[in-house]
Amino acid sequence: MADDELAELLERVRSLEEQVREQRDIEAIKQLKADYCRAFDLRDWERWGSLLTDDIYLESDAGVLEGREAVLAMMSAVDASVVHNTHSPVIELTGPDTARGTWSNEDWVRLDLGGERLAFHGCGHYAEDYVRTGDGWKVKRSVETRLRVDPIEGSAPLPAPPD
């Protein structure tokens, strides 16, 4: 085989390896989000916390929370039954160890806020940043936006959204 043919072949192999690595990273991030939702819905705080970076930034209609310890303390204190069904991910690698993604989300929530029970069904999106650590991909930032929120009959009215 001529040198230039060999060089072309090696380049193709390198390119294919790179593409496979990218697809595997995208799949790993999809599974990170699945793990994140499952751990959250099953109230497995140790597992859920292990999927966040130390400086996790979480934004939703409930406000902004920063830092794993603060996020865990707040989330685990709420008496709730929750289901997060996420689908249709769009994952983009932004560097060798960074990525961002959007997910469609549907959730079913029952909460007890100081004795007042409220329940709703919501739909919206997550916009998220991910980072690869020595222990695999982690969620670094998650911003939730809503398309709609419908109270479930018989529950207390939903609180007004924050300004």
Next chain:
Amino acid sequence: MSADPMQELHDIEAIKQLKARYVRCADTQDWEGFAKLLTEDYLFDSEGGVVQGRDHVVAMVSKSLQGASTVHHVFAPEIAFTDADTAEAIWPMEDYVRMSHNGQVFAFHGCGHYWETYVRTDDGWRLRTCKLTRLRVDPIDGSSFPQAG
């Protein structure tokens, strides 16, 4: 990265499509298509109890869902390989079910997880076990649930 990283991606996609076929065949009540996705010793563990064996499961499900309307949606899965030819997955799910039981119609919307195992056969990936756990079940528009037992 495993010995053959591309093979693993293909296998993950094949298992996703296996599950998509499974819920489509169940909801369209295509029992012939449904049976082809299961191993002969398939084990199904749900609120209805444990049923083992493909023929038993298909007979039980097709009978209990006669005249029923079901919709099963599955969402972002976690899929892991336990061997070169075996895998396991967890699927978040929701279902909308309307059926009659002892002459009484009941309907509900439920959410939960499927915990499953798969095996690669000469005809491709097949479901070997499926266990359903629930996060919530809500009755729909005034229908009632059947009494246990």
